[in-house]
Amino acid sequence: MNLTLLWSTFNLGLLYGLLVLGVFITFRILNYADLTVDGSLPLGAAITAILIYTGTNPFLATLAALPLGALAGLMTGILHARFSITPLLSGILTMIGLYSINLRIMGRPNVPLLKHGTIFDALTGLGISLRASQTVIALAVIILVIVGLYLFLSTELGQALRGTGDNEVMLRSLGVNTNRMKILGLAISNSLVALSGALIAQYQGFADINMGIGMIVIGLASVIIGEVVLGVKSIPGRLCAVVVGSILYRLAIALVLRIRFIEYTDLKLFTALLVTIALISPKISKRFKQAHKLAVAEEGQKDGLSEKVGG
Amino acid sequence: MLHISNLYKIFNYGEVNEKIALQNINLRLAAGEFVTVIGGNGAGKSTLLNCIAGVYIPDQGTIHLDGREITRLPDYQRAASICRIFQDPMTGTAASMTVEENLALALRRGMKRRLVRAITEKERKLFRDKLARLELGLEYRLTTPVKLLSGGQRQALALLMATLVRPKLALLDEHTASLDPKTALRVLELTRTLFEKENITTLMITHNMEQALRMGTRLIMLHEGKIILDVNDGEREGLTVAKLIELFHAASGEKLQNDRLLLA
Numbered sequence: 034m035n036l037t038l039l040w041s042t043f044n045l046g047l048l049y050g051l052l053v054l055g056v057f058i059t060f061r062i063l064n065y066a067d068l069t070v071d072g073s074l075p076l077g078a079a080i081t082a083i084l085i086y087t088g089t090n091p092f093l094a095t096l097a098a099l100p101l102g103a104l105a106g107l108m109t110g111i112l113h114a115r116f117s118i119t120p121l122l123s124g125i126l127t128m129i130g131l132y133s134i135n136l137r138i139m140g141r142p143n144v145p146l147l148k149h150g151t152i153f154d155a156l157t158g159l160g161i162s163l164r165a166s167q168t169v170i171a172l173a174v175i176i177l178v179i180v181g182l183y184l185f186l187s188t189e190l191g192q193a194l195r196g197t198g199d200n201e202v203m204l205r206s207l208g209v210n211t212n213r214m215k216i217l218g219l220a221i222s223n224s225l226v227a228l229s230g231a232l233i234a235q236y237q238g239f240a241d242i243n244m245g246i247g248m249i250v251i252g253l254a255s256v257i258i259g260e261v262v263l264g265v266k267s268i269p270g271r272l273c274a275v276v277v278g279s280i281l282y283r284l285a286i287a288l289v290l291r292i293r294f295i296e297y298t299d300l301k302l303f304t305a306l307l308v309t310i311a312l313i314s315p316k317i318s319k320r321f322k323q324a325h326k327l328a329v330a331e332e333g334q335k336d337g338l339s340e341k342v343g344g
Numbered sequence: 345m346l347h348i349s350n351l352y353k354i355f356n357y358g359e360v361n362e363k364i365a366l367q368n369i370n371l372r373l374a375a376g377e378f379v380t381v382i383g384g385n386g387a388g389k390s391t392l393l394n395c396i397a398g399v400y401i402p403d404q405g406t407i408h409l410d411g412r413e414i415t416r417l418p419d420y421q422r423a424a425s426i427c428r429i430f431q432d433p434m435t436g437t438a439a440s441m442t443v444e445e446n447l448a449l450a451l452r453r454g455m456k457r458r459l460v461r462a463i464t465e466k467e468r469k470l471f472r473d474k475l476a477r478l479e480l481g482l483e484y485r486l487t488t489p490v491k492l493l494s495g496g497q498r499q500a501l502a503l504l505m506a507t508l509v510r511p512k513l514a515l516l517d518e519h520t521a522s523l524d525p526k527t528a529l530r531v532l533e534l535t536r537t538l539f540e541k542e543n544i545t546t547l548m549i550t551h552n553m554e555q556a557l558r559m560g561t562r563l564i565m566l567h568e569g570k571i572i573l574d575v576n577d578g579e580r581e582g583l584t585v586a587k588l589i590e591l592f593h594a595a596s597g598e599k600l601q602n603d604r605l606l607l608a
């Protein structure tokens with residue numbers, strides 16, 4: 034793999050890192066598998082693309098993704114919290130609805146941006162390359178978001194959000210309106226996902242109605258890869274780890290694509306396999322450890338050493 | 345203090361598996377009263393506590409706390425005045441969060457959660473002092489995730505969390521039942537120092553009749569959703585487990601079959 038490819042893989046990993054941070058908030062902090070992301074990522078891309086296309090400042094166009102993403106999360110949250118629809122179904126409903134909305138926003142299935150200036154051109158005037166400009170901007174956004182999330186999660190409100198995902202019964206008994214917390218978490222998560230979509234559209238030079246398919250699985254894959262590879266426990270550590278997970282995931286994809294008989298369209302299958310393995314491997318390793326313990330216990334009994342080994 | 349009148353709770357109303365869990369419950373608690381609640385499986389004890397806490401909304405009747413009607417108030421809006429301890433130590437604490445994070449959540453029971461730092465240095469000192477009094481060494485483990493603590497330690501922490509902000513009413517649902525005998529005794533002692541000695545109005549469900557007789561100032565027995573026995577302190581003296589069982593027979597007209605209730 035040459036250096037340029039490695040570099041752009043890194044950049045793309047950072048931009049998808051925002052999606053992954055969003056998924057981390059719902060999946061890990063709120064303990065909620067939120068499928069809205071498949072719709073809110075293209076939502077962010079759509080609004081930003083059409084605004085840039087019609088001449089809005091790219092910076093403002095990017096910011097516009099945030100409230101729209103939050104609105105999408107709010108929708109899912111209300112479906113779940115107010116009307117007791119299951120988390121999965123609430124997310125699917127919003128996601129499907131967003132498909133039509135995204136088409137309406139763009140007015141066509143694909144909006145090209147190649148002839149337009151994007152947020153990534155902001156620094157090229159300073160004499161650095163587009164690729165370097167992308168890295169600087171993506172890093173700046175990611176760092177800003179990680180610091181912001183860390184600070185938020187250490188406030189009273191943030192702690193109540195964490196508690197809601199951990200033990201809803203207890204949080205209610207402590208006077209926290211957990212429904213409101215879930216809605217808040219979903220709104221924050223999806224605004225980050227939409228921001229991710231806004232930046233990715235500008236990076237690749239177009240917004241496409243189908244660019245959201247499978248985003249939840251990519252998000253989960255990155256979260257799990259980051260956690261397994263870095264294995265950190267603290268909140269700031271975990272926030273950084275999942276972004277690293279996003280970069281590693283992109284790297285894995287780039288490597289897989291170099292295998293001769295693999296087509297670009299096989300990637301979704303590859304991702305699904307990756308997540309499946311990641312999800313079942315803790316169980317398998319647990320069973321393996323148990324078997325190991327038993328074997329050790331039997332050894333011990335033979336030697337007359339062991340008394341009892343709990344499984 | 346607490347005034348329950350004519351309370352009914354029916355599950356699955358109008359269906360084949362309809363269940364009248366509470367019927368015509370009338371109960372008045374004076375401030376500072378510590379009441380033990382006994383009764384067989386399915387008698388309605390937990391349902392009663394859940395109605396008071398607002399987890400279930402009763403089908404009929406009213407609940408007043410300190411003169412204010414709370415019958416239909418959602419649970420999280422009652423939390424400022426009511427604290428709860430559950431049978432399962434897992435329910436009373438947030439496992440993935442640290443000891444101090446759990447305490448900080450409890451320190452703001454019933455308050456609005458703001459966008460300010462969750463734990464201040466001053467509060468950390470308060471937590472250390474309070475934890476030291478539990479004599480479990482938890483004051484040195486403020487940043488330990490609660491999931492690494494034992495069941496007994498978690499339950500002790502839950503008791504402390506419940507009293508961090510003085511509640512008007514405490515609801516304890518078999519909070520020693522899932523602990524080993526020795527730990528259960530420690531937690532029971534803590535219950536005395538943190539609730540009984542502090543004169544916090546308390547309803548404590550237990551399956552241990554000895555315990556029900558020894559603790560608190562008053563005992564009530566539930567059977568099939570009704571209060572069939574209500575003895576206050578004066579009458580409790582001289583009452584034994586055997587006599588309690590006799591009283592149960594007389595009141596319910598049934599033989600007591602429940603082994604769990606008999607376990608002393």
Ligand SMILES: Nc1ncnc2c1ncn2[C@@H]1O[C@H](COP(=O)(O)OP(=O)(O)OP(=O)(O)O)[C@@H](O)[C@H]1O
Pocket residue numbers: 355356363364365383384385386387388389390391392
């Ligand atoms: N959510 C529910 N839906 C339907 N029925 C319920 C529900 N909760 C309780 N019940 C029924 O109401 C009755 C009273 O239950 P409750 O849990 O209050 O009993 P309990 O006295 O706490 O018993 P235990 O000693 O076993 O905890 C039982 O018959 C139970 O099956």
Ligand SMILES: [Mg+2]
Pocket residue numbers: 389390391517
């Ligand atoms: Mg019960």
